[in-house]
Structures are given as C-alpha cells and as structure tokens.
Amino acid sequence: MTRAMLAAALLMTTATAVWAEGLFWVVGNRATNRCEIVTSNPVVTIMGGDIWFADGPYKSLADAKLARSTINACPNKAESSDETDE
Template sequence: MKSWLLAAAMVVATGSFGWADGLYWVVGNRATNSCDIVTRNPVIVGDIWFADGPYKSRDDARLARSSIRVCPKDDSAAE
C-alpha cells in the first residue's frame, strides 16, 4: 500500500513539473517601453510593472498582448 502511495505521489509531482513547460506570460517592461513575451513566471519588480498569463502557446500570448491597452500597438520587436 505504501509503495502505491509513493508511486502516485511521484506521478503527480512529475506531472506538475511537466505542466509548467511551454507556458508564456506577457510582461510590461518600463525600460524598453514595450510588452514582452517571456517563458518564465515573471517577478513584478523594478522595470517589470505588470504580468498577464500564463498562456499555453506563443500565439495565445501574442493575441493577449494585442488586446492589452497599455501595450504599444507596434510591438513586434519585443519577442
């Protein structure tokens, strides 16, 4: 019984780490006056003044960035 519980806990832990792969966030960057798409969960400090996400794909993050009012409309270089 204990071995089953240990195996189940390991499967859940492994699945949790795998779920975090491939996620994207949109962050506002004051230093560059742009909205960047990043692949790590951002920390809101310093020049990073907002974050939105996570999104499952880069295309979803691009779509979200286009709908965020504070993001400059011509932001194609911020990837």
C-alpha cells in the same frame, strides 16, 4: 501500499513539472519600454521595478501574441518583439 503511495507522489510531481512548462506571460518591461512575452512567471514590482504589469498565463505562444496585441497598456505595440525571453 507504501510503494503505491511513493509511485503516486512521483507521478504527481512529474505531472506538475510538465504542466508548468509551456506557459507564457505578457509583461510590460519598463527598461525596454516594450511588451514582451516570457516563459517564466514574472515578478511584478509596482514601485521602481522593470516589470510593471503581467498578464497570463497563456497556454500557447499564439495566444500570448494575440493577448499582447489587444492590451492597451502595451507601449509601442508595433515594435514589440516576437521572440520570447526566459
């Protein structure tokens, strides 16, 4: 019984780590004055921080790019980077 519980706990931990990878967020970066797509959950700081909004998570890069193109708060949409930051 202990062996089964240990195996289940290990499986859940592994599944959670795999599920967390591959997610994307759209963030407004005040320092660069652009909307960027990042692969880690951003920390939004309302007063004085570089990241002033975040939207997501999205399951694919294509979904994040589509969302970024529709977010009205994104400054300089035409100049937004297609690369992802980590």
